[in-house]
Amino acid sequence: MELNAKVPSGPIEKSWDKHRFDLKLVNPANKRKYNIIVVGTGLAGGAAAASLGELGYNVLAFCYQDSPRRAHSIAAQGGINAAKNYQNDGDSVWRLFYDTVKGGDYRAREHNVYRLAQVSVNIIDQCVAQGVPFAREYGGQLANRSFGGAQVSRTFYARGQTGQQLLIGAYQAMERMVGLGKVKQFTRHEMLDLVVIDGRARGIITRDMVTGKIERFIADAVVLATGGYGNNFYLSTNAKGCNVTATYRAYKKGAGFANPCFTQIHPTCIPVAGDHQSKLTLMSESLRNDGRIWVPKDKGDKRAPGQIPEDGRDYYLERRYPSFGNLVPRDVASRAAKAVCDEGRGVGPGGLGVYLDFSDAVKRIGAAGVAEKYGNLFQMYEKITGEDPYSVPMRIYPAVHYTMGGLWVDYNLQSTIPGLFVLGEANFSDHGANRLGASALMQGLADGYFVIPYTIGDYLARGGWEKTTTDHAEFKKVEDDVTGRIKKLLGVKGKRSPDSFHKELGKLMWDNCGMGRNAKGLQENLKRIPALREEFWKNVNVTGEAGELNQQLEKAGRVADFLEFGEVICMDALDRDESCGGHFREEHQTEEGEAKRDDEKFMHVSVWEHQGEGKAPVRHKEPLKFEYVKPAQRSYK
Amino acid sequence: MRIILHVWRQKNAQSPGKFERYERPEVSPDMSFLEMLDVLNEDLVNKNEQPVVFDHDCREGICGACGFVVNGIAHGPEDGTTVCQLHMRKFKDGDELYLEPWRAKAFPLVRDLLVDRSALDRIIQAGGYITAPTGTSVDANNILVAKPDQERAMDAAACIGCGACVAACPNASAMLFTSAKVTHLGNLPQGQPERLDRVEAMVATMDKEGFGSCTLIGECSAACPKSISMDSIARLNGDYIRATFVKRPLELSGQGSG
Numbered sequence: 001m002e003l004n005a006k007v008p009s010g011p012i013e014k015s016w017d018k019h020r021f022d023l024k025l026v027n028p029a030n031k032r033k034y035n036i037i038v039v040g041t042g043l044a045g046g047a048a049a050a051s052l053g054e055l056g057y058n059v060l061a062f063c064y065q066d067s068p069r070r071a072h073s074i075a076a077q078g079g080i081n082a083a084k085n086y087q088n089d090g091d092s093v094w095r096l097f098y099d100t101v102k103g104g105d106y107r108a109r110e111h112n113v114y115r116l117a118q119v120s121v122n123i124i125d126q127c128v129a130q131g132v133p134f135a136r137e138y139g140g141q142l143a144n145r146s147f148g149g150a151q152v153s154r155t156f157y158a159r160g161q162t163g164q165q166l167l168i169g170a171y172q173a174m175e176r177m178v179g180l181g182k183v184k185q186f187t188r189h190e191m192l193d194l195v196v197i198d199g200r201a202r203g204i205i206t207r208d209m210v211t212g213k214i215e216r217f218i219a220d221a222v223v224l225a226t227g228g229y230g231n232n233f234y235l236s237t238n239a240k241g242c243n244v245t246a247t248y249r250a251y252k253k254g255a256g257f258a259n260p261c262f263t264q265i266h267p268t269c270i271p272v273a274g275d276h277q278s279k280l281t282l283m284s285e286s287l288r289n290d291g292r293i294w295v296p297k298d299k300g301d302k303r304a305p306g307q308i309p310e311d312g313r314d315y316y317l318e319r320r321y322p323s324f325g326n327l328v329p330r331d332v333a334s335r336a337a338k339a340v341c342d343e344g345r346g347v348g349p350g351g352l353g354v355y356l357d358f359s360d361a362v363k364r365i366g367a368a369g370v371a372e373k374y375g376n377l378f379q380m381y382e383k384i385t386g387e388d389p390y391s392v393p394m395r396i397y398p399a400v401h402y403t404m405g406g407l408w409v410d411y412n413l414q415s416t417i418p419g420l421f422v423l424g425e426a427n428f429s430d431h432g433a434n435r436l437g438a439s440a441l442m443q444g445l446a447d448g449y450f451v452i453p454y455t456i457g458d459y460l461a462r463g464g465w466e467k468t469t470t471d472h473a474e475f476k477k478v479e480d481d482v483t484g485r486i487k488k489l490l491g492v493k494g495k496r497s498p499d500s501f502h503k504e505l506g507k508l509m510w511d512n513c514g515m516g517r518n519a520k521g522l523q524e525n526l527k528r529i530p531a532l533r534e535e536f537w538k539n540v541n542v543t544g545e546a547g548e549l550n551q552q553l554e555k556a557g558r559v560a561d562f563l564e565f566g567e568v569i570c571m572d573a574l575d576r577d578e579s580c581g582g583h584f585r586e587e588h589q590t591e592e593g594e595a596k597r598d599d600e601k602f603m604h605v606s607v608w609e610h611q612g613e614g615k616a617p618v619r620h621k622e623p624l625k626f627e628y629v630k631p632a633q634r635s636y637k
Numbered sequence: 638m639r640i641i642l643h644v645w646r647q648k649n650a651q652s653p654g655k656f657e658r659y660e661r662p663e664v665s666p667d668m669s670f671l672e673m674l675d676v677l678n679e680d681l682v683n684k685n686e687q688p689v690v691f692d693h694d695c696r697e698g699i700c701g702a703c704g705f706v707v708n709g710i711a712h713g714p715e716d717g718t719t720v721c722q723l724h725m726r727k728f729k730d731g732d733e734l735y736l737e738p739w740r741a742k743a744f745p746l747v748r749d750l751l752v753d754r755s756a757l758d759r760i761i762q763a764g765g766y767i768t769a770p771t772g773t774s775v776d777a778n779n780i781l782v783a784k785p786d787q788e789r790a791m792d793a794a795a796c797i798g799c800g801a802c803v804a805a806c807p808n809a810s811a812m813l814f815t816s817a818k819v820t821h822l823g824n825l826p827q828g829q830p831e832r833l834d835r836v837e838a839m840v841a842t843m844d845k846e847g848f849g850s851c852t853l854i855g856e857c858s859a860a861c862p863k864s865i866s867m868d869s870i871a872r873l874n875g876d877y878i879r880a881t882f883v884k885r886p887l888e889l890s891g892q893g894s895g
Contacts, residue, residue: 051770065694066753067754069798070695070701072695072700074699075699084778125776126772126774127777128827129774129775129827130769130827131769131790131827133782133794133825134777134787135787139781140781140782140784142777158794159791161699164795164797165791171761172766173766173769175761176768179762187758239694239695239696274668276675277672278669278672279696282697380698384669384722384724386667449772450771541682541683541685543685543688549747549751551688551690552682
């Protein structure tokens with residue numbers, strides 16, 4: 001597997017400009033001759049479909065939901081970063097670049113991150129032009145707030161619904177192109193496999209989730225914007241439908257999978273309430289601007305939070321990290337919460353929680369002031385827990401939230417399969433081993449609006465593939481594989497539901513490959529996951545038929561892929577014998593319990609190549625060079 | 638606590654449907670409504686029966702995928718709440734609950750509690766956008782938006798497109814949905830150039846899709862999980878009347894060629 005990142009030469013500030021000039025163009029009149037498949041309609045996919053349609057390409061856009069507007073980007077609450085420096089507080093493209101590389105614990109590719117910081121300013125302009133109702137000051141200018149891992153206010157927001165508003169912006173742009181006939185949308189269509197002909201991505205096989213019909217779609221290039229694999233852990237903040245199938249199928253067709261063990265555990269989620277729990281709900285990181293995190297100083301202090309006096313409280317983030325305080329990056333905040341709970345100082349049922357307390361903020365800006373900033377989040381918390389966060393501190397605990405790993409892509413966002421481009425959370429490129437808050441929205445839109453329209457044109461202009469149709473033998477073969485797999489799932493007729501397997505897998509992942517990982521636990525998972533997979537294929541019970549709307553069948557197919565991919569995550573976590581960012585190997589920590597990198601051995605991207613059924617994948621390396629941000633032990637003290 | 642469910646079961650739009658009774662003896666008050674149905678479905682699968690089909694995704698009340706009628710109320714009895722955020726502590730031991738899909742001509746039933754809401758996408762396609770192709774924008778702070786305008790736009794933009802307004806309306810009108818978009822974009826300076834064309838095109842599509850007419854009953858706003866106000870309907874009507882009076886000839890003379 002060749003891993004040529006195709007990073008432009010020359011100074012980093014000029015590299016994207018230079019690269020754009022070097023990219024080949026497709027003549028406007030020729031664009032209509034090309035078809036592009038876009039899978040996923042979140043920020044990355046929706047923005048890409050709209051932008052490519054505007055350029056004149058014929059776009060086929062697919063999503064599993066009933067409307068493109070429902071993609072899970074919609075749930076992002078807090079905001080989107082951009083280096084506008086509207087606040088005159090010292091921000092710059094360079095600082096956003098620096099913060100992101102450092103926040104990612106020096107495991108991201110510098111040039112990609114620099115480009116991200118550069119186009120961040122265009123994103124805000126684009127979104128405002130579309131009518132995204134960002135928060136404003138009284139003079140009519142845009143307002144900003146702060147987020148974790150940064151000491152400037154560069155986060156733009158629309159109440160607690162930033163992801164929703166950005167997605168609706170992209171969705172509306174895309175629907176405009178649907179109305180004009182340049183984008184065809186296929187809702188309730190799930191991509192079940194990728195078709196590769198003569199080494200190039202040429203199409204996909206989908207299942208119509210209403211009729212069960214298996215269909216073939218052909219194009220000149222395929223764009224995957226199918227999100228992350230956080231649901232491999234069963235409980236996560238992802239939507240219930242989020243899954244790894246599209247990217248995992250691409251991996252099995254030859255696309256390298258990069259850093260699968262880099263998963264982000266978000267520090268501020270509502271704790272688990274019971275066995276029935278189906279998903280976890282995030283409370284925006286923006287709450288850490290005004291909320292103070294604490295636990296009782298003493299182990300087993302069971303007093304109600306209001307009964308614990310100031311000197312009985314440990315504001316452990318403020319104590320350990322005086323300069324960033326409650327706004328340390330997510331990986332640091334999550335581990336610190338785990339540490340105090342492991343000491344027996346956690347609060348709430350089971351001791352798995354810490355307080356996020358707004359009483360100081362209420363004193364400072366009043367309940368109305370707090371409501372204006374966070375009203376909808378407080379309301380959501382109250383609905384879920386039945387507690388009023390204006391008077392009782394919130395209880396929060398970390399939960400799986402985002403996956404920095406993803407399909408390997410070069411500077412053009414092209415995977416190791418020519419013609420297969422990967423955008424947004426589905427790729428690996430920008431966040432290293434830990435993503436900073438408000439950077440996922442930025443990356444999704446950067447990839448969709450401002451990167452793929454240029455780089456895909458270069459691929460198309462270079463040509464080199466032959467015209468063919470969906471009658472090609474490879475389409476038939478892949479379709480047969482898909483129908484075979486569905487038949488197999490329905491044919492097991494065992495005793496256990498797909499969901500029960502998913503839950504069991506999720507628990508293994510969380511216990512042994514979650515916030516803290518060690519060789520023993522990972523090795524155990526590498527034995528237990530294959531055993532669970534074997535049981536799945538002998539004992540799963542998928543009710544209903546193939547040719548109808550069948551949510552159990554959808555679920556079973558996704559769980560089958562999670563059962564394979566979970567093993568790849570654990571292999572990578574075991575192989576990466578260091579701690580970095582969200583990947584915390586307990587064997588490697590500083591005296592203060594921080595992640596301890598091993599730059600000698602692991603300053604690389606680990607890229608896994610599938611070798612065929614039943615064979616162990618091979619790990620390749622893309623070495624990382626840091627010419628502009630010198631790696632150091634991250635400090636937020 | 639014990640809950641008795643009567644769930645609308647219908648295999649597809651062609652076959653007849655009926656209520657099926659399910660007794661749930663052990664419901665935890667901390668469960669969300671959909672988690673209660675998850676547990677029911679697990680039991681059904683374990684008995685080799687067909688689980689209840691319903692739409693859902695984010696389960697945070699923001700994606701707009703979920704929604705059905707609980708005892709005659711879209712999204713159930715709690716104000717300003719989607720059914721995924723409705724928790725069982727809002728009900729009493731022994732409650733009997735009737736679950737039905739959104740019922741509207743423009744929302745054909747697909748299965749059980751799941752309907753086809755693609756008509757809402759087509760209303761947006763007709764004009765629910767600002768034409769701003771990627772790359773053509775000016776610096777964001779060059780477009781000043783007065784805070785009250787931005788707040789009003791945001792209130793309307795909070796719509797999640799779930800369709801509860803249509804289900805709640807005795808006329809099955811999509812007026813609240815359509816007017817929320819008209820209000821969101823029409824309150825912003827960027828939305829002015831297309832304002833009148835937008836409202837005409839969206840209303841025409843709403844009619845064409847088979848939604849009913851609005852008679853200002855207000856059930857829509859009462860059922861709306863985002864509490865979108867009826868003010869937006871007044872605004873749409875104002876814009877619509879203006880659109881019918883203001884001439885906006887767009888004559889394509891062909892003289893742009895060459």
